[in-house]
Amino acid sequence: MPKNKPSSAAGAPLHYLVSAPEPHTHLFHVTLRVAEPQIRQEVSLPVWIPGSYLVREFSRHLQCLSATQDGKPCPVRQLDKQRWQIGCLPGAPLELRYQVYAHDDSVRTAWLDAARGFFNPTSLCLQVSGQTHVPHLIEVLSPDKSWRLATGLTPRNTGKRGFGSYLAPDYDTLADSPFEMGNFWSADFDVCGIPHRFVIASPPPAFDGERLLADTRRICEAAMRFWHGDKPGKSVPFERYVFLLRTVDEGYGGLEHLNSTALIAGRKHLPRPGETPGDDYTTLLGLISHEYFHAWNVKRLRPAELVPYNYSRENYTDLLWFFEGFTSYYDDLLLLRAGCIDAAGYLRLLNKAVDSVQASPGRFIHSLAQSSFEAWTKYYRQDANTPNITVSYYTKGALLGLCLDLTLRQEGRTTLDAVMRTLYQRCYARQKPLRGLSEADVAAVLQELGGRSFARELRDWVHGTAELPLEKLLRRAGVRIVQTPAPLARQWGLRCKEGASISVLGVARGGVAEAAGMAAGDEWLGIELEEADVAKGSHAAWRVGNLADVQAYLPPGRKPQERSCTALVARDRMLLRLPLTLPAAPEQQWKLEPGAGARKKSAERQKVWPWA
The missing domain is CATH 1.10.390.10 (Neutral Protease Domain 2)
Incomplete structure (x- = not known):
């Protein structure tokens, strides 16, 4: 079969062929065959992906759209930012060809390079007007003999490495089925009789896969029993489920799908062999739990x-x-x-x-x-x-x-x-x-x-x-709710990054930083003390790199309402002197601890302690 032609044996009303002949160019090549087109057939590409509520204009990455019918070119007219009209007639198959630039390393769009490929069909697969309810066949060719493919979509004719054709009953199902390609880590497990697969792209050399699978299985069982009781059986709304996790140096997020999820997390989030996992791992488990619960x-x-x-x-x-x-x-x-x-x-x-x-x-x-x-x-x-x-x-x-x-x-x-x-x-x-x-x-x-x-x-x-x-x-x-002083940033109404100086990322409404005139983008370099403090022998000005420095350089013994200084701030290369008065009393935040309810007997505790 020619690499750029959909299989003639497919027999589906709509057939997408996805290939990547040169992955380093970040271009997916797509051929769409419409078996029974309408006169002046209209096609479109989604502007958003369900679960991520932002218009992302996926069509901006589509290029070189052309059409043929009976081997003859058809005129292509763009109607707006996402729709095209093809000058074709009924009675003969219509073939569209186009390319999609894929260089967004997130869970929402598409990625392609020499090491890995990923795509959501909302980024690659044109909708065919009037035919979104018919079966959609998608065929994916392997860019490299070492690559494998994973997706939650139902396989129709695939090889051992997963490449081949997959069938969706309609466009919604196709759109809700991401694809992961590359030399990834993969493992299978069952949950209440339902097959599950966990795929990890670009994992670190050593991580505790057995622990990750065991904990994921427990989470999935808890979710299934939540929705369907102790014997989920056939009431579970999917026949298989796939976790697609992309690990990166820094990153975190997920997007839910019908019977799969696309996740991204830092490699530090994975458990390591022989080590007790910490908060990072708990964060990853929370992401897995969140996206899996979304299946319902x-x-x-x-x-x-x-x-x-x-x-x-x-x-x-x-x-x-x-x-x-x-x-x-x-x-x-x-x-x-x-x-x-x-x-x-x-x-x-x-x-x-x-x-x-x-x-x-x-x-x-x-x-x-x-x-x-x-x-x-x-x-x-x-x-x-x-x-x-x-x-x-x-x-x-x-x-x-x-x-x-x-x-x-x-x-x-x-x-x-x-x-x-x-x-x-x-x-x-x-x-x-x-x-x-x-x-x-x-x-x-x-x-x-x-x-x-x-x-x-x-x-x-x-x-x-x-x-x-x-x-x-x-x-x-x-x-038990214990009141403790909030961090200095919250007390002063700041979001900041500390280092050689204090980079102001945001200023809270009604806080002392806003009252002083600080703004996002400012660089807080130092403070000047009041004349009364200098007269007592203190140095007049100090360089600061964090909020604790500001606290440390203010002289002790003042009344709370008199704790003031001048903040030295750089803004657009201009140096500003901003009068800053610190809060009279530190703002409090909660510390939650298990109280009496946690010590009650199990049956009684369940009534007042809902997370038992």
Whole structure:
């Protein structure tokens, strides 16, 4: 078979052939055969990928689009940034050829070099108007005899190394199936009778693969039992699952798919043989847990606004607090239930979430519903001012899930676990045709299982900006809350990088740094003391490299409200003298510890200690 021709034996209405004859050029070559084209057939490329709520304009990487029918060229007319019209007629197959530049080493688009290839079909595979519901066959050729291929898509005719053809029942399924290619590490394992595969691209020479697989299996079992009980069996919504992990020097993130996930993490996150894993490994397990939970919550149980997906524009929903936030609540909780961390370790993770939200002034002006709806313009387009104008629907959404779970458990009628399972059954498994989930569905199930209306909680906690009742609910659950001084950066309203000087990355609304006139991009070089301090024998000015230096160089014995100095700041090569008055009293943050609830007997503890 010629390398640039789709197999004539494919027999599928749409057939993509993907090759990479020169991987070092970072160009995927794609041939698309449309068996039965329409007159003036229209094709398009998505502008976003589900799960990552940002218009990314994938078409900017597409080049050299041409078309032929019966061996004769067809005119190609571009209609807008993502759509093309082909001057063809019905009655004969249409063949399109194009190339896609792939040099984005993330989980969202495509990558190709001499060592590795990766792509999401949303970056490579044109949609054929009017035929998105028919079977799509994708055939991938091997760029190198040592490479292998891994994907969650159903194989149709593949070799031992995975290259060959894969069949998707429709475009949505194709779009939701990333491909990993290269000389990767791979291992297989079963979870409740379902085959799973773990693939790692570019791993370090030594890591503890057995531990990673054992912990991943425990997490997957905990998730399956969460959704389907002790005997998941045929109720599991996929027949196989694939983890595709790309390890890098520095990086972290993931993107969920129907029966797979694309992950990226630092090599330091992997466990090492003979060593006790630390927080980095727990972070990786949390990512694995989060993306796996998404196989149910957002890939099957979906926002009504995303049924069906519209790949041509933003798909707005104000429910990301549910789909991302509640998934973030359960990702760490499942680590505990799977035995990957203990109760104290879980509370440390919860503590980080609390600290993150409490350090975001944006929570006072931006509700979770607004944050969800504006993800396209705010969460995914972050800058120095982002913490001042929005709140993370991931992190605060997780705390909302905690508050609802504690409330439901303390009232004694149900749990958030039961609410999630009921919504999954009602708004996915038994919903024909699929319409998706709305906030009204959430409210109805909360009332049905909880025995009362939760309209006030949804109004205040989801659509309002008041503080969540975390302290009251946690104390009732037997968690000790100890007040400790917050880090200096938070006390002074700064996000900064410390070193030879202090690089200001962001300034919090209402903080002392903002009052002094500091701005993102400033370089804080030193401080000048007040005349009264110099008169006592202190040196007049000091170079600083971190916030502790500022504290150290201020003379002792002052009243708190008199702790002031002049900050010496460089901005656009200009030196500025900014008057800085430090907080009268240090801002406090929480330290969460297991309390009396953790020491109760198991049956009693389950009522007040939901993470038991």
